[in-house]
Amino acid sequence: MAKDKKAPRPKAATPKGFRDYFGAEVTGRQRMLARIAEVYHRYGFDALESSAVETVEALGKFLPDVDRPNEGVFAWQEADEDGQGDWLALRYDLTAPLARVYAQHRNDLPTPYRRYAMGPVWRNEKPGPGRFRQFYQCDADTVGSASMAADAEICAMLADTLEAVGIERGDYVVRVNNRKVLNGVLEAMDLTNDAQRDAVLRTIDKFDKVGEDGVRQLLGKGRKDASGAFIDGVGLTDDQAGPVIAFLTSRGESATETLDNLRGAIGASVTGAEGVQELEQIAALLDAQGYGPDRIVIDPSVVRGLGYYTGPVYEAELTFEILDEKGRTRQFGSVAGGGRYDDLVKRFTGQAVPATGVSIGVDRLLAALAAKGRTETVERGPVVVTVMDRSRMADYQAMVAELRQAGIRAEVYLGNPKNFGNQLKYADRRASPVAIIEGTEEHERGVVQIKDLILGAEIARDATLEEWKERPSQFEVARADLVAKTREILESHG
Template sequence: MAKPKKQPRPKAAAPKGFRDYFGAEVTRRRDMLETIAKVYHLYGFDALETPAVETVEALGKFLPDVDRPNEGVFAWQEDDTGSGADWLALRYDMTAPLARVAAQYRNDLPSPYRRYAMGPVWRNEKPGPGRFRQFYQCDADTVGAPSVAADAEICAMLCDVLEAVGIARGDYVVRVNNRKVLEGVLEAANLPKDSGDERTEWQRGVVLRTIDKHDRLGDAGVLALLTEGRTDESGDHTEGAQIGGDQVQLILGFVNGRQANAEETIQRLGLLVEGSATGASGVEELRTISNLLTAQGYGPDRIVIDPSVVRGLGYYTGPVYEAELTFEITDEKGRPRQFGSVAGGGRYDDLVKRFTGQEVPATGVSIGVDRLLAALEAKGATEGDERGPVIVTVMDRDRMADYQAMVSDLRRAGIRAEVYLGNPKNFGNQLKYADKRNSPIAVIQGADEAERGVVQIKDLDLGAKLAASVTHEEWKDQPAQFECARADMVAEIEKRLARDT
């Protein structure tokens, strides 16, 4: 009889596109979320938590095909209700769940409804360097406010959030545009929305995608894609929109429409959309936003009108905004570059309409928390490894109750502490453990110290400084290990910890 095949051991690796986060990383994210939440709360927004799972129908952008929903979400079909079972999916953003909530509870929620939401989202996309399938978002939205004063408020709040988490003024800019202005330009270029002409619709799609690439390709790349097409460095050719010279100049004039100040930019955009009621409406909305922000003290050092901002081409219906970090970092090849966008949003007046049949105005912003954390790290604005707990070492197994009493005293004083719970036989291993935990202090009490009512306090932080220092003059009056009365242990440790904060 053949032996049963041995089951292979599972591979100890996170799924592709996912990663694990450890102590200091988790703590930094938690602290950032708390900081952002305080700003959102200050502005009058209430917290909302929705399930990680929504129906695919509610998510809206993705519908089931024969076997599973289209690429982009992690989805599955309920298997307990037969062929009519719902498709479910992990949320891919925080906005689609908000639209569902706004529709489901529309008779109970205040109008406007102002909410913020924080948590992980999941996207079934091809992972790459720095691009994961699970990441955190931190959103704030106002549902039911038609006035662009709501958009101006979001932009101001975004500035306050960036400064609260440690991005200095001058190291970021919030860029504002309006999709209505873009629609006006396309109308003036004879590429209107819903024209019904197949070629026009195709050209319009190429033009929209091209405008969205202006910051990466520049005028030359945009010009090529608007006309005959572009061949990139790898030899891949992208077909151009093949539009005429007047149309090209109008679109290039739009993406380069930013002038010396907001008023000049707005005047320039007004000329470009002349004859388009939609475009003129967008220009007036930009003027209102600019005036509201100026009145609140948010000038061009923080917020600018910039026509090159496009964002979600089929999603936004009015003002759009994007927070860009302007300081330089070094990429993986050692080349200097700006960090780029960390947040964005805009007005989306059609999303709730999917559920209610009635237009419900809404606007909001989403902050990429992981990107913002990476930006602070690149700028050197995050602290090093998180300080670990004070370690109470174990010199005598039979006196574990005494050691536990020590950590209890430390914890009651608000000091993070733990007893070493590994094999205490080798004292050197206990100190190695403390080093791995990044512990600032170790407490030692053997039988002799216990009899005399004292403890040894080993200042691990100071010991590391002494070991790295050429001369010990700076620290000679602070020994790295000293003895104190057991009754004074907490006070002495508090004193040492306060030195390093």
């Protein structure tokens, strides 16, 4: 009789495009999010935690098709009696759920509704280096206000947030533009062919990479890229391309100069004039609050979500230099972006509802802080109470309880206590700052040994024999002084 084959063991690996986060990574993110939330809360925004799962219909952006129902999002169909249940999906951002929440609860919410949200989002896209299918976003939005004061406030709050988490002034700039100005430029070009308009928009989006000459060539006959391959251009004449070049190069020494240049780029376009006027209002409001060009600037080169945003758009760019994976120097780049999207809630209500907001890429911002040396790479572990006599576990648990009640992170060693050396190795692996030792002899005398593991490691690494004698790293104190001496050692290490 043949033996039944054993089921293969599951492979211990994360799915492609996903990763695990440990210790310092998790607490570092939580610490940063808490600082961001503090700024948002100070600005009057309320927290919102919406469902991680939405109907695909509500998400709207990535609708499933017959051949690839999971395109863009992680989606599945609910089973019902007829096999025709709703399509559900993990949220791909925090803005689409906000539109659904506002439409669903608008009668119970204040207008304007100011909310912030933080959490993971999921995208069923091809992963790459530093690009994962699950990542954190941190959003703040105002729904129900058409005032440019709402947009100016978002920009000011974004600047304050970057500084609150540790990005110093001078290491970032918030750049502001307006989609209406770009629409005005397209009107001034008098393009009637939709395909040509789309090609112009795609070319504008390449300005940061190819510069003025590159855009000029791509708007005309085309250009060779870095590999030597020829890229066909849009086919515009120099006169037709003129408004685009004027638009992209209109940034001046001041907001006033930039706005004057933009007026020249839009020609007689009413839409463009409205966009310039909105930028003028935002600039004046920011200036009144003390946000100068060292923090926030009007910059026509900002082009975001061309089919999504309806007015002002903004982007936070970190300006300090880092080395990329090939050792080349480059600027860190964008960590946040947003803008006005007045048509999103309309999908649910049929009525236009003005809205504006910003989204911070949490992982990008954490990477920026790490690049500036402003994150802890190793998290401080708990105080470890060692076990010298397993029959006295209750005594050791009492020590831990006292430490915890005093607000000190602590644990009892719960492994096999037979080998004391292994207990200290465990404490080292946990990055513990202090180890508590109480054997039978110490217990009888009413004392404990407190070992400063941080100082001990420094002495072992750097100190001479004489320095080691002068700087003891282990102290004997009365049992009643356990908490006080432990706190003293912890405070000595910050």
